[in-house]
Amino acid sequence: MPKFRVSSMLAGTAVAALTLSGCATGGGTELPPAAFVSMQEGPGEEYVIGPLDQLTIHVWRNPELGADKIQVRPDGRITTPLVTDMPAVGKTPSMLAEDIRLQLSQYIEEPLVSVIVTEFAGTFSQQVRIVGATEKPASIPFRANMTVLDAMIAVGGLSEFAAGNRARLIRFDKQAGRQREFALRLGDLLRKGDSKANVMLQPGDVIIIPESMF
Numbered sequence: 001m002p003k004f005r006v007s008s009m010l011a012g013t014a015v016a017a018l019t020l021s022g023c024a025t026g027g028g029t030e031l032p033p034a035a036f037v038s039m040q041e042g043p044g045e046e047y048v049i050g051p052l053d054q055l056t057i058h059v060w061r062n063p064e065l066g067a068d069k070i071q072v073r074p075d076g077r078i079t080t081p082l083v084t085d086m087p088a089v090g091k092t093p094s095m096l097a098e099d100i101r102l103q104l105s106q107y108i109e110e111p112l113v114s115v116i117v118t119e120f121a122g123t124f125s126q127q128v129r130i131v132g133a134t135e136k137p138a139s140i141p142f143r144a145n146m147t148v149l150d151a152m153i154a155v156g157g158l159s160e161f162a163a164g165n166r167a168r169l170i171r172f173d174k175q176a177g178r179q180r181e182f183a184l185r186l187g188d189l190l191r192k193g194d195s196k197a198n199v200m201l202q203p204g205d206v207i208i209i210p211e212s213m214f
Contacts, residue, residue: 030183031169031199034147045203047117048126049088049096051076054119057100060112065104069118082107093117125204130155132209133162142203148184149198151207157190163212164190169199170206 049055053072057080059065067080076089083103088096093115104111120141121127127139128151135156143150148169158164164187173180182199186209189197 030185033196034198034200045126046092047120048123049091049093049117050121050123050126051089052121053088053117055088055093055096056116056118057097058114058116059100059104060114062104062108062111065108065111089123127203128201128205128207130207130209132167132207133159133211134209135159142201142205146201147198148186148201148207149189151201152186152190158186158209159211161211162186163210164188167207167209169201170208171202172204 049072051072051074055067055070055072055078057067057070065081070078070080072078072088076087077085078088079085080100083100086096086099086103091099097113097115100115101111101113104113122141124139126142128142128146129139130151131137134152135158138155140151140154152158165185167184167186169182169184171180171182172178184199184207185194185197188194
């Protein structure tokens, strides 16, 4: 067999081995590490109301038109005095307050309305979902400056048979208009304390943790 054919076969075998090695560690590119302790906190994206959020609505000088502990229905709407089936999901509190103001302006002169979110569920686009081999898979509301470590603490860490270093993070890239996948090293983070394995999260992230095959 010619030498160049042997070299080509060896190169192909090496590439295949590297590909399998990449799959074994979870695949995908890695995100830059985040600090365990943030030196400076900053605000996140403006909050968007989701189904089952609880709201308090104030109408200045017209308390009878306000409402306490109004829960957004599963269909994404709310009903308050003089306001029936107002869509709330997908709006910021200030946007909803303006819509209620416009509705009430048919009955009273220049109403001043404020909307306060008192219990948070958020939309799926503002939650972080953790599924697979964890102690308690869950959807948790995203908060500003949240990291993978924060999310794993919230769900009780990895299960006994989790393959933490093969975990993946699924994220929708708004600029590219497509879904992207990143490798996570949750085993190194939680079992070895590797600070470089901690990464920042974004609203809507999904963390998938497979089980070990051994």
